Amino acid sequence: QSVLTQPPSASATPGQRVAISCSGSTSNIGSNTVNWYQQLPGTAPKLLIYSNNQRPSGVPDRFSGSKSGTSASLAISGLQSEDEADYYCAAWDDSLNGSYVFGTGTKVTVL
Amino acid sequence: QVQLQESGPGLVKPSQTLSLTCTVSGGSISSGSYHWSWIRQPAGKGLEWIGRIYTSGSTNYNPSLKSRVTTSVDTSKNQFSLKLSSVTAADTAVYFCARGWGRTSNWLDPWGQGTLVTVSS
Numbered sequence: 001q002s003v004l005t006q007p008p009s010a011s012a013t014p015g016q017r018v019a020i021s022c023s024g025s026t027s028n029i030g031s032n033t034v035n036w037y038q039q040l041p042g043t044a045p046k047l048l049i050y051s052n053n054q055r056p057s058g059v060p061d062r063f064s065g066s067k068s069g070t071s072a073s074l075a076i077s078g079l080q081s082e083d084e085a086d087y088y089c090a091a092w093d094d095s096l097n098g099s100y101v102f103g104t105g106t107k108v109t110v111l
Numbered sequence: 112q113v114q115l116q117e118s119g120p121g122l123v124k125p126s127q128t129l130s131l132t133c134t135v136s137g138g139s140i141s142s143g144s145y146h147w148s149w150i151r152q153p154a155g156k157g158l159e160w161i162g163r164i165y166t167s168g169s170t171n172y173n174p175s176l177k178s179r180v181t182t183s184v185d186t187s188k189n190q191f192s193l194k195l196s197s198v199t200a201a202d203t204a205v206y207f208c209a210r211g212w213g214r215t216s217n218w219l220d221p222w223g224q225g226t227l228v229t230v231s232s
Contacts, residue, residue, distance in 0.1 A: 037158075037219075043224075044225050045207070045219075046221075046222070050220075051218070088157065088158055090219075099172070100160040100163070100171075105157045
């Protein structure tokens with residue numbers, strides 16, 4: 001079972017801003033950096049944000065990440081129809097000899 | 112541009128061992144300080160990290176799967192592999208391989224397209 005909790009869904013109209021939360025604990029988000037992945041329907045996940053707030057080359061600056069304490073957040077500004085996808089946070093967990101844990105996932109719908 | 116491609120049987124019988132291979136193209140599996148991960152996703156559900164291996168042979172596994180998982184690297188073939196023993200229907204999923212960066216930052220990029228493995232008699 002996932003140890004990082006995300007809301008199951010989020011929605012907004014085109015052009016608006018949507019934010020997704022990711023709640024963890026001191027052994028994961030509280031101690032390590034957070035990564036975010038975007039999974040478009042029927043495709044493999046794609047790295048969206050790494051090390052809390054870094055965008056890989058090619059990712060629009062509409063996507064931004066932040067972290068505070070044991071929680072993290074992904075914001076999408078200027079929402080576009082092609083942003084409709086599942087989003088997952090992830091972080092290394094220091095418990096039990098270390099393991100990578102994913103969030104429960106959030107489905108973003110563009111209304 | 113590094114690309115990853117999973118391969119292996121799409122159907123495995125219960126109690127048998129699931130075996131998958133990930134072939135890396137566009138770069139050497141031995142270059143850099145990368146590690147190589149396996150992740151799975153049951154239909155309609157979220158992502159579950161299975162484990163990772165460095166080309167040195169060092170590994171980390173998901174504690175919930177550790178007793179059944181074995182990974183290996185073949186640098187001569189630019190491949191890494193996954194074996195999951197004693198499978199049940201609960202192991203039916205799309206299995207992805209990915210390249211990892213950073214020991215505890217562990218971001219995964221790129222990913223393979225995934226391969227569906229069904230456990231059924």
